[in-house]
Amino acid sequence: MWELRGLLNEITYINTIMPSPRNSPKNSRDRRALDNRLEFLSLIGQKSPSPPDSPSRRKDYTGSSGSPQTLPEEDCMKLNPSVVDIALRSLLAIDLWASKQLGVCAGESSSWGSARPLMMLIEVSGHGIPWLAVTLYGLCKSDSSAWCEVLLNLLFALVLDLVLVAAVKGLVKRRRPAYNRMDMFATVSVDKYSFPSGHATRAALVCRFILHHFVLALPLRVLVILWVFVVGISRVMLGRHNVTDVICGLIIGYMQYGLVEYFWLSPVSAPFLFSLCS
Structure with missing residues (x-):
């Protein structure tokens, strides 16, 4: 359904910009401009139109691509261990190695x-x-x-x-x-x-x-x-x-x-x- 509607919109838009035989471009410059527009429209037409975003989807999109979300405090501590934590882990490793x-x-x-x-x-x-x-x-x-x-x-x-x-x-x-x-x-x-x-x-x-x-x-x-x-x-x-x-x-x-x-x-x-x- 969405693909058919998108195709109809594309045809309508092409008809609006396509010149009639009486108004066809006379010089090469106008022809190149028209060819570029047609090529651009053909590239757009290759993408399948998507249904309108629902409020929940729009919310998820904003959360994923908008401002960066802050990580939980536990994850931040794991990514950025303190000096004390590093020292304790090092001492524990030395303790286990020396004991063995x-x-x-x-x-x-x-x-x-x-x-x-x-x-x-x-x-x-x-x-x-x-x-x-x-x-x-x-x-x-x-x-x-x-x-x-x-x-x-x-x-x-x-x-x-x-x-x-x-x-x-x-x-x-x-x-x-x-x-x-x-x-x-x-x-x-x-x-x-x-x-x-x-x-x-x-x-x-x-x-x-x-x-x-x-x-x-x-x-x-x-x-x-x-x-x-x-x-x-x-x-x-x-x-x-x-x-x-x-x-x-x-x-x-x-x-x-x-x-x-x-x-x-x-x-x-x-x-x-x-x-x-x-």
């Missing part, structure tokens, strides 16, 4: 696979269950109020560490490295997550607690500090954690000791607990 390079004891076939049993022994030394068991045993055998106070606060520190680490792991939910073998000693549901390293937080917390409340010779104090770093390094070598998990774990454990000192349990603040120990 240092995971030399992740399996028996790894480059340092023969040292895996030793690393797993160090893993047990930083686990929460042995420390809780030793602390409870010391409380049962203590016959001094001062010794009981120290051990009771150490128990409080260990329980606080377990609760805080489990909460952070549940919030962050960072998966452990893909090359890690889930053969860890006594794990629970939140242990499938990686950030932060519970062994690192516990080691830093226990180290600071021991150095402040236990009387040790200088060689023993140095060994306690070295033990903290050995535990942290073993977590990366076994493929249990990434480097940032261990570093942040050490920082969190160091800061947790401040909470223990702030909420220090004494016979005055917690008489019921000390009555159980006596």
Whole structure:
């Protein structure tokens, strides 16, 4: 229908500009002008006429070819990432690369696979269950109020560490490295997550607690500090954690000791607990 109407309009228009025999162009200049008009009309006639635009179509056309529409804010952020975003992504890539390079004891076939049993022994030394068991045993055998106070606060520190680490792991939910073998000693549901390293937080917390409340010779104090770093390094070598998990774990454990000192349990603040120990 639209093609027939367009053809009729074209014929009518050609008849209006076509000269009659009496008014045919006399010179070559008028003939060339007439030929150019006819050629132009023939080119226009090759295009099929389109139906008139509806309001909705006119709106879409205006939106597509008119003024440029602004992109959503999320797309703009993806196209123009901030400096902070680029820096964080770069640090994450470096963290993953360095952790994989240092995971030399992740399996028996790894480059340092023969040292895996030793690393797993160090893993047990930083686990929460042995420390809780030793602390409870010391409380049962203590016959001094001062010794009981120290051990009771150490128990409080260990329980606080377990609760805080489990909460952070549940919030962050960072998966452990893909090359890690889930053969860890006594794990629970939140242990499938990686950030932060519970062994690192516990080691830093226990180290600071021991150095402040236990009387040790200088060689023993140095060994306690070295033990903290050995535990942290073993977590990366076994493929249990990434480097940032261990570093942040050490920082969190160091800061947790401040909470223990702030909420220090004494016979005055917690008489019921000390009555159980006596």
